[in-house]
Amino acid sequence: MAVSALPGLAALIAVLFTWLQVGQAGKELRISEQGQITGRFNAAIDNLGAPSLHVRLGGIYALGRIAQDSPRDEPAVTSVLSAYVRDRAPATRKPPARPDETPTPPADVNAVLTVLANRTREEDLPITDLHEVDLRGVSTGTLPLFGKDQLALRNFRNADLTGSDLRGANLSLFDLRGAFLEDADLAEASVVESDLTQAILNSANFRDATLVGSNFTAASLNLADLRAAILSKDAQNTASERNADLTGAQLTEANLTGADLRGVSLRGALLAGTNLTRANLAGAVLRDADLSTASDWSDTPATLTGTDLRRADLRGADLRYVDFGSADLRGADLRGAKLAGAKLAGAKVDATTRGLPTP
Secondary structure, three states, X not given: OHHXXXXXXXXXXXXXXXXXXXXXXXXXXXXXXXXXXXHHHHHHHHHHOOOOHHHHHHXXXXXXXXXXXXXXXXXXXXXXXXXXXXXXXXXXXXXXXXOOOOOOOOHHHHHHHHHHHOXXXXXXXXXXXXXXXXXXXXXXXXXXXXXXXXXXXXXXXXXXXXXXXXXXXXXXXXXXOOOEOOOOEOOOOEOOOOEOOOOEOOOOEOOOOEOOOOEOOOOEOXXXXXXXOEOOOOOOOOOOOOOOEXXXXXXXXXXXXXXXXXXXXXXXXXXXXOEOOOOEOOOOEOOOOEOOOOOOOOOOOOEOOOOEOOOOEOOOOEOOOOEOOOOEXXXXXXXXXXXXXXXXXXXXOOOOOEOOOOO
């Protein structure tokens, strides 16, 4: 029996030996590949410091390829490329040398943004630290997506753009979910069809910006400046068929003077102390929104002087102590709204205004 079992035992030993060899070979291959990636990484880093633009561009795109080939190295690549932009394009907030000049990012900075925009990871994306950088004039059209639909979003999710200069920038079709843009300057910027869900935008400057079709759901816009900003698809030349969405957004003491908010959803938004003077909110949805001073967020109610609220949905909104003087409430629906202390004298109402308190 022992003799008859020997061939089987020999075969088992042979299989085990082969498996050990394959495992060793695989381990050696992984070590070799990691060594190659390390060599490629070091070479790319060296190229970033080259005086030649073409060599620097090669280094930038080489790092982008490394991030694709080796996900474990993506955080290091993102950190290096972010630091490169901060070094090459620090924010100075200086005006252009000539009034008619439109600043644009240098070619190498634009290349870095292209690499970052093409990242495919959705979850646990490394923080992109681009705080206090000068990206005036950056444009979606110069950040192509490789092998993707060009109408897909550029991936800047969770990016830190705090205090950055983005005046006149085209940030349309950007994924900025959870991004930090506090104190950022986006005056006259175009942010169309972008996703800013839960973004932190406190004290940001959106004056004269076009924000049509973008999603600001649950975003924080406290003290933000949105004077004359366009958020309605009904405005001319907006390149979007959707209104901006501000559902659940925080806009405490923000300035929306003259903003175009026609048809925009502000459902459940916090608007305590917000200046809506001459803002156009015709057809806007403000159900369950808080515009009152009777909250913990502001000492003053929203300002609605001359505000167009025709056909606006204000059902369930907190409008206590709000002054509607000269506001247009024709066709507005205030059923279930809290109106204690509200000043409706001087407001334009008609038979289609619903939910007004009984005299």
